[in-house]
Amino acid sequence: xxxxxxxxxxxxxxxxxxxxxxxxxxxxxxxxxxxxxxxxxxxxxxxxxxxxxxxxxxxxxxxxxxxxxxxxxxxxxxxxxxxxxxxxxxxxxx
Amino acid sequence: xxxxxxxxxxxxxxxxxxxxxxxxxxxxxxxxxxxxxxxxxxxxxxxxxxxxxxxxxxxxxxxxxxxxxxxxxxxxxxxxxxxxxxxxxxxxxxxxxxxxxxxxxxxxxxxxxxxxxxxxxxxxxxxxxxxxxxxxxxxxxxxxxxxxxxxxxxxxxxxxxxxxxxxxxxxxxxxxxxxxxxxxxxxxxxxxxxxxxxxxxxxxxxxxxxxxxxxxxxxxxxxxxxxxxxxxxxxxxxxxxxxxxxxxxxxxxxxxxxxxxxxxxxxxxxxxxxxxxxxxxxxxxxxxxxxxxxxxxxxxxxxxxxxxxxxxxxxxxxxxxxxxxxxxxxxxxxxxxxxxxxxxxxxxxxxxxxxxxxxxxxxxxxxxxxxxxxxxxxxxxxxxxxxxxxxxxxxxxxxxxxxxxxxxxxxxxxxx
Numbered sequence: 178x179x180x181x182x183x184x185x186x187x188x189x190x191x192x193x194x195x196x197x198x199x200x201x202x203x204x205x206x207x208x209x210x211x212x213x214x215x216x217x218x219x220x221x222x223x224x225x226x227x228x229x230x231x232x233x234x235x236x237x238x239x240x241x242x243x244x245x246x247x248x249x250x251x252x253x254x255x256x257x258x259x260x261x262x263x264x265x266x267x268x269x270x271x
Numbered sequence: 272x273x274x275x276x277x278x279x280x281x282x283x284x285x286x287x288x289x290x291x292x293x294x295x296x297x298x299x300x301x302x303x304x305x306x307x308x309x310x311x312x313x314x315x316x317x318x319x320x321x322x323x324x325x326x327x328x329x330x331x332x333x334x335x336x337x338x339x340x341x342x343x344x345x346x347x348x349x350x351x352x353x354x355x356x357x358x359x360x361x362x363x364x365x366x367x368x369x370x371x372x373x374x375x376x377x378x379x380x381x382x383x384x385x386x387x388x389x390x391x392x393x394x395x396x397x398x399x400x401x402x403x404x405x406x407x408x409x410x411x412x413x414x415x416x417x418x419x420x421x422x423x424x425x426x427x428x429x430x431x432x433x434x435x436x437x438x439x440x441x442x443x444x445x446x447x448x449x450x451x452x453x454x455x456x457x458x459x460x461x462x463x464x465x466x467x468x469x470x471x472x473x474x475x476x477x478x479x480x481x482x483x484x485x486x487x488x489x490x491x492x493x494x495x496x497x498x499x500x501x502x503x504x505x506x507x508x509x510x511x512x513x514x515x516x517x518x519x520x521x522x523x524x525x526x527x528x529x530x531x532x533x534x535x536x537x538x539x540x541x542x543x544x545x546x547x548x549x550x551x552x553x554x555x556x557x558x559x560x561x562x563x564x565x566x567x568x569x570x571x572x573x574x575x576x577x578x579x580x581x582x583x584x585x586x587x588x589x590x591x592x593x594x595x596x597x598x599x600x601x602x603x604x605x606x607x608x609x610x611x612x613x614x615x616x617x618x619x620x621x622x623x624x625x626x627x628x629x630x631x632x633x634x635x636x637x638x639x640x641x642x643x644x645x646x647x648x649x650x651x652x653x654x655x656x657x658x659x660x661x662x663x664x665x666x667x668x669x670x671x672x673x674x675x676x677x678x679x680x681x682x683x684x685x686x687x
Contacts, residue, residue, distance in 0.1 A: 178578060191580045195570045195685060197524065212670070219682050220522040220613045220669040224511035226573040249525070249571045252578070 180245060181257050185238060192237040198222055199230035199244045202264055226250050232260060274378055293458065294338075294465035299472050302498035303331045305652060306490060308477050308513060309506035310334025312343035312453075312638065313630055315460035315471075316645020317505055317652070319377065322467035324646065325653035330469045331499075333492060335476035339457030342508055345575075345607035346638040347530050347562050349543050349554065351388045351448035352413045355404045358663030358675040359616060360411040365660045366643030367413065367447060373642060379459030381451050382557070387542035388448030389418065389426070391592075393437040397548075401443040408445070418442045427544065429595045437548045437591070448543060450554055456641055480516040480627070487517075487626040503628040503652050505644075508608035509573075510631035517624050521631070522613040522669050524684040527572040527606040528564065528635045529581055533599045535559030544592075551588030560602060563589060567609060567635065569685040576606040609635050615687030616675035619647050619657065619664040628652055629666075634687055 178190035200223075205214045229249045235241050242260035247253065264271070272278075272291060282289050305321060307314045310332045321327045334340075350370050352363035374381050392398045398417070405415035419441045424432065432439045465471055472494070479491035480502070489498035506513050511521050536559050545552040553563035565585035568577045582604060589596055612618065612632035617640065619630050630648045633640060647658035657664070663675055669682075680686040 189580075190570075190578070197571070197684070216670045217520070221520040222511070222522070222524050223520060224524050224571065226509075226512055226525075229571055231571065247570075250573045252572065252574055 178252055178254065180233060180243065180254060182235065182238070182241075182243065183257060183259055184241070185235075188235070188238060190233075192235060193233040193243075194236045196232040196234060199232050199260075199263070201232060202260065203267070228255060274380070293462045294471055297470045297472065299331065299333075299475065299492070299494055299497050300470065302489070303470070304329040304500050305331070306497060306499040306502045307332045308490065308502065308504045309341075310338045310461070310471060310473065311341045311505065311507070312339070312457050312460070312641040313507065313633075313644045313648065314505040315339070315457055315464060316641050317503060317630070317648040318464040318469045318471075319460045319467070320646045320649040321652060322464060322469055325649050327653055328468060330464075331497070332464065332469060332471050333475045333477060333490070333497070334471070334473045335493075337473050338461050338471060339454055342607045342609075342637060343457045343641070344454050345530065345605060346453055347552075347554070347564050348450045348453045348638065349388065349448070349552075350383070350451055350639040351445055351543070352639075353388065353390065353404065353408055353415065353443065353445045353448065354677060355407045356675050356677055359677065360407055360413065362643055362647070362660040362664075363640065364408075364411050364413045365646070366640050369642035369646065370451065371447070373456075373459070377459045377463040379455060379462060381455040381459050383449070383451050385447050385449040386554075387444060387446045388545070389423065389442035389444045389542065390545045390547060391423070391439055392441040392443065393439060393548050398441060405443050414445060414447050416444050416446070418444050426541070429539070430592060431594055434591060437546075450543065450556075453638060460645070477513060477516065480624075482517060482624055482627075485623075485625055487624050499626075501626045501628065501652055503630060503648055505630040505648060507610040507631045507633045507637055510610050510629070514622075514629060517622065517627055519622065522618075522666075523610045523632050524571050525573055526567045526569065526609050526611045526685060527574055527577045528567045528609050529577040529585070529604055529606045530562070530564045531582070531585060531601060532556070532603045533561040533563075533596070534602050536561065536599060546588060546592045549588035549591050551585055551592060553589065553593075561596065561599065567611070567685060568606075573608055574606065575608055577604075609633070611684035611687060613669060613682040613684060614674035614676040615678060615680065617644070617664050618666055619644065619651060619661045620666045621651070621655075622666070
């Protein structure tokens with residue numbers, strides 16, 4: 178698979194480490210969310226067959242985190258964003 | 272029709288005109304007591320034991336493709352019970368004991384071959400860990416023995432014993448481990464279930480579940496609605512897709528695992544060998560091909576095929592262990608979809624829907640579990656309580672902190 182890095186251009190997926198569903202960026206607030214919400218966040222997954230937004234870390238590159246939208250049935254990569262931009266668009270400060 | 276040596280001779284003398292189709296191809300009835308979703312090894316075994324051991328009737332197995340067309344036909348055929356943890360080892364040892372009596376039990380040649388499995392040791396720390404695991408196995412009634420370097424050399428003199436990074440120092444051996452003809456397992460269970468009146472319905476995909484007042488009423492399928500008192504889902508690989516029909520999100524990610532076969536070679540690997548440090552394991556089939564594999568690709572996938580970097584990685588592991596295979600050609604590679612659970616262990620449990628039961632999360636270890644998985648799932652379906660060897664395989668173990676994490680990797684499915 179070739180991941181089209183927004184800054185570095187097309188890079189081999191071997192340079193990246195895979196973490197999982199991009200929803201992992203939305204960790205519940207530890208002070209207010211209950212144990213059920215944390216359990217759901219940590220252990221349960223949508224695991225779709227089709228478009229999947231997921232976190233890839235460019236470990237052997239610029240050490241950036243990317244949100245890659247990829248079809249899990251065909252492995253086609255549909256969209257690549259900087260995770261930082263996604264987080265800021267979602268209202269986070271960094 | 273019972274199979275026997277006499278029968279083979281009798282058929283040979285009469286032109287093989289007496290062989291009949293091994294199972295029927297029935298149309299679905301309007302309602303069953305039990306519907307098993309998934310006509311793979313685990314689903315067929317569940318139906319078989321439900322009918323044979325738990326004396327239940329009016330059972331159907333629904334399969335979206337053909338029987339045994341999923342992971343039971345795509346694995347590397349290894350059986351073993353060399354687990355460490357309390358929640359796992361009694362279950363896998365129960366499974367290995369069922370394997371030992373399986374062919375007589377279902378009157379089908381599954382080519383169960385207890386040729387022994389070794390896990391290679393490279394460091395003192397690894398020897399300590401494997402000694403502990405071996406003791407755990409023995410405590411649960413399994414067999415285990417530690418081999419020193421010379422004993423491993425006597426078995427496999429051609430290994431690279433003096434690899435600079437992973438010199439071979441010994442191995443953990445389970446002599447009762449081995450291989451089984453994987454397709455024959457599905458066929459044997461299918462035939463045994465069919466003979467006991469189970470309807471095996473192929474080309475019948477479950478497209479929805481009818482749930483009323485928190486109770487399952489049946490399933491919507493590509494061949495119409497089929498009513499059921501109890502529904503058991505055993506579709507590992509596609510668990511999240513099917514259980515989504517009941518509004519469930521599972522502690523599971525689907526990942527692709529590749530497997531490989533070389534061209535046929537003269538016999539030189541008698542048993543099964545795992546080289547964990549190099550992410551490689553191998554056995555040799557009766558046809559002579561080396562059957563081997565390594566890690567999962569590591570990203571969510573439903574594609575049933577993987578990518579080249581993992582093929583390269585597995586080939587490197589094989590070469591590091593056995594430089595002698597360098598000239599052997601790779602004949603085939605393929606992929607299967609694994610239910611990678613959050614602690615690397617399976618789930619056999621009830622759900623929040625009354626009458627709906629789940630069996631999945633087998634990671635890449637489902638094949639060896641087939642008989643016990645079927646038995647324990649049938650036990651749960653028939654008696655509404657878990658079999659004594661499967662009490663730990665619960666959904667709520669993640670909420671309660673009772674994970675069964677053999678490798679201690681945490682909630683990171685692609686590392687299990």
